[in-house]
Amino acid sequence: MSETTGRVLQLLGLLQSRRVWSGEELAGRLGVTTRSVRRDVDRLRELGYPVHASTGHGGGYQLGAGAALPPLLLDPEEAVAMAVCLRVAAGGSVAGVGESALRALSKLDQVMPARLRSQVAAVHDATVTLGAATDTPVEPDVLMTLARASRDHEHVTADYVDIRGNVTQRRLEPYHLVTTGRRWYLMCFDRDRVDWRSLRLDRMSQVRAVGSTFTPRDAPDAASYVRRSISSSPYPYIARVRYFAPHDVVAQAFSAASVHIEPEGPDACILTAGADDPERMVPWLAMPGCDFEVLEPPEVIEAAQRVAGRIARACRT
Structure with missing residues (x-):
């Protein structure tokens, strides 16, 4: 990474950490002149970051809201804190938050260094939640694996315990994760049974993405399919x-x-x-x-x- 690129990323991190910075403050933090700060601000604007500048008392540089959410820079402590919060939210009872939190956690987990990922796992393992919304806990790694595989259209293998207690090996094409607030379900296409299935995540183990991908089929609506499956089929x-x-x-x-x-x-x-x-x-x-x-x-x-x-x-x- 060039010195200029590294400085621009450092500038972006500073702008994201506080509402307003004066040119002199930024120059002091970056160890450059205010003229270099102006050039780096222009580079951020060229990349699509809405950096506003104002003069007078209380003025300075401010990162504004754009039409789309720009990429965020997180330091290690911030990344761990965000991942821990997303894990909690993914299993929570707030309507509409669980699946969104899981998608965000999947993106963050994909780029997080192994050292930070282990810190997140340690916090999660040491935490007990009173009044949890789910009565059947699901391993976070199972959620993560299936979320990524659904997004990337990647084949998955898993052991599954059916309602009668029988254990079977499944070869699956995962499409959507669905939560009812109490349980998580995977809507998938079972390659051996040549049919759609709704599987409870708490009954799945040895979940593994095998690396090969599939071409998506015409799938039923996930919410309707899972609702019908869990209300009658068992x-x-x-x-x-x-x-x-x-x-x-x-x-x-x-x-x-x-x-x-x-x-x-x-x-x-x-x-x-x-x-x-x-x-x-x-x-x-x-x-x-x-x-x-x-x-x-x-x-x-x-x-x-x-x-x-x-x-x-x-x-x-």
């Missing part, structure tokens, strides 16, 4: 229920991760959900507090009749 009984209330009213009674709801006109909707036990499912289906009709399957219809009979007898007693 269960032996899949119920379809018509509610005589608007979609928005019914949706407030259920977790978005546990059901799939489709509007049926302005005053009705159809809910699809799965369960292991039909009778335990019936009180749960009554949660919206409005009239409803179980459409299928027969096991859930019969369970609703039995539960209704018990409640009627309890009321007479």
Whole structure:
């Protein structure tokens, strides 16, 4: 790196660290004249950094906001602090933050020296969070590997424990990571099963990007696909229920991760959900507090009749 290039990067770091610098302050920090500072400021402007200059009391050089976010320079301590915060945010419960934090963490991890990466891991390993949003912790390295592989269209191999406890080896094309706030899922194409799959990250181990890449396929919408998969496919009984209330009213009674709801006109909707036990499912289906009709399957219809009979007898007693 030339002396001039190094000085320009140092100037950029100073401008990012404080709101306003006078020309004399910058010259003193960089060990050059104010004329050299003006030249270096012009070089930053040519690179697209909006550096504003003002005169008079309180004036000086200031890095402004541009149409696009310019690259940031971070010293080692700042990089470690940012990575630690992003790891926390990636597993948090704030709507819309988790996946964005994961993408940012993936970019930062890619360029972070091994020494700093180990510092971040040490802080993370020594930290315990009370009231964590996720009930099934996921290893940060698994998140990072899958995030990069999804971005770069890279093949992945992994061991996976299915709902019955069987361990299988998977060869995957990863497309999207989806979080429900409680769990992380990978929407991917399973090369051996020749079909799309939604896999829980906490059930994955030995996750490895193999280096080869794939051509992206026409993929289903990730959020809709995962929502359908986790609300019905793992269960032996899949119920379809018509509610005589608007979609928005019914949706407030259920977790978005546990059901799939489709509007049926302005005053009705159809809910699809799965369960292991039909009778335990019936009180749960009554949660919206409005009239409803179980459409299928027969096991859930019969369970609703039995539960209704018990409640009627309890009321007479």
